[in-house]
Amino acid sequence: MQASPVCAAGMQWIPGGTYRMGSDDHYPDELSAEAVTVEGFCMATHEVTNAEFASFVKDTGYVTIAERPIPRDQYPGLAEDQRAPGALVFESPAAGAEVTYLSWWHWTPGANWQHPQGPGSDLDGKDNHPVVQIAFRDAEDYAAWAGKSLPSEAQWEFAARGGLMDQVFSWGNTYSVKKANTWQGEFPIHNLEKDGYFGTAPVGSFPPNGYGLQDMTGNVWEWTQDWYRPGHQGMANQVNPAVSQVEQSFDPREPGIAKHVIKGGSYLCAKNYCSRYRPAAREALEPxxxxxxxxxxxxxxxxxxxxxxxxMGPPKA
Structure with missing residues (x-):
């Protein structure tokens, strides 16, 4: 019997195969593509943690995009006092406040991976939580340092399914609060925290899927290499450097803004909002x-x- 290929520590072998990517039963941007094939590959058991990212920063002196002033050429209309480094932070609306779409996101100067909720927050006790406030370019630079890469969308979805094809969730067809870190209750007003967490959870807090991968559902959204377009038909699985970003990417909600696919949902996904904590689900975000x-x-x-x-020679079967 031939042994499975060996992966680096902290990674699982994903055997690859052909599958129906996406779903025709949920959001239009998930419309499926038949017979999508991925070759076998290794995938990290869990998301990159704060401790792992801190090692990268210590070794390289890397400064994330959220820690850099906003470039003048990219956003020429901003005043100088609006260019301070920062990032987007979630904040539940106050009781009785009028709730409008996306009003729960606030641009917060001083928010970054070391202060994910703003200057008053820190990473004490969160070494084993997934690192957040990471732009695509930050993730790419970390991957290059680690000698690895970000997954394609097809790789990510195939791995998230854990060997269960055409199932709604990574574990089957029935949602379970015990399987992933998501939002319970009416979003964005009140999280009942039935899964034990309001924000991120330590990696590995929930059962692995059939491939031994943890947190492929919920916890935090995860970057993929692919540029975003609605649906999957006719899409390449990898970025084509010969074609401009805008030609490869199209989001009808914001035409002309190139975005990458993110997968997996997060601790902010609820039944009444988002509900994208499924392998087929996807969203778009600027790099x-x-x-x-x-x-x-x-x-x-x-x-x-x-x-x-x-x-010491070839591995034994």
Whole structure:
């Protein structure tokens, strides 16, 4: 019997295969594509944590986009006092307040991966939580440092299904509060916290899927390589560097703004809002934007024979 390929520590082998990507039963931007094939690959068991990202920053001196002043050429209409580094932070509306769409997001100067809720917050006791306030470009730079890459959307969705094809969730067809970190109650007013968490949860707090991957549902949204377009038909699985971003990406809600696909939903997804905590679900986000519920995980190829055996010859079957 041939042994499965060996992955680096902290990663799981995903055998690959052909599947129906997306769903025809939920949002229009998920419309399915038949016979999408992915080759076998290794995927991180969990999202990149605060401790792991801190190691990267210590080693490289990296400064995330949320820690940099807003560029003049990108947003020429902003006054100088509006260019301070910052990011988007979620805040539940006050009781009795009028709730309008997206009014729960607030641009917060000083918010970044070390202060995810703003200057008064920190990472004490959260080394093992997923890092957030990470823009796509930050995730790419981390991946390059780690010698790995971000997953394509097809890889991510195939892995999230955990071997269960055409099921609604990573574990089957019935939602369970015990399976993932999501929002319970009426969003955005009150989170009942039946899963034990209001915000992010430590990675691995919920059962793994069939491939041994944790938090592929909820906790934080995860970046993929793909540029966003509604549906999947005719889409390449990888970014094409020969074609401009705007040509590859189209969001009818904001035409002309290039966005990447994010997957998995987050602790802010509820039954009455978003409900995108499903393998087929997807959203779009600009590559220079981080928020309090965006993180990432990595993929790679398997180890070579020498790496897998510590340089002592081919692995045994």
């Amino acid at each position: 220079d934007t981080g928020t309090a519920h965006i993180g990432f995980r990595l993929v790679s190829g398997p180890l070579g024979p020498a790496e897998a055996t510590g340089g």
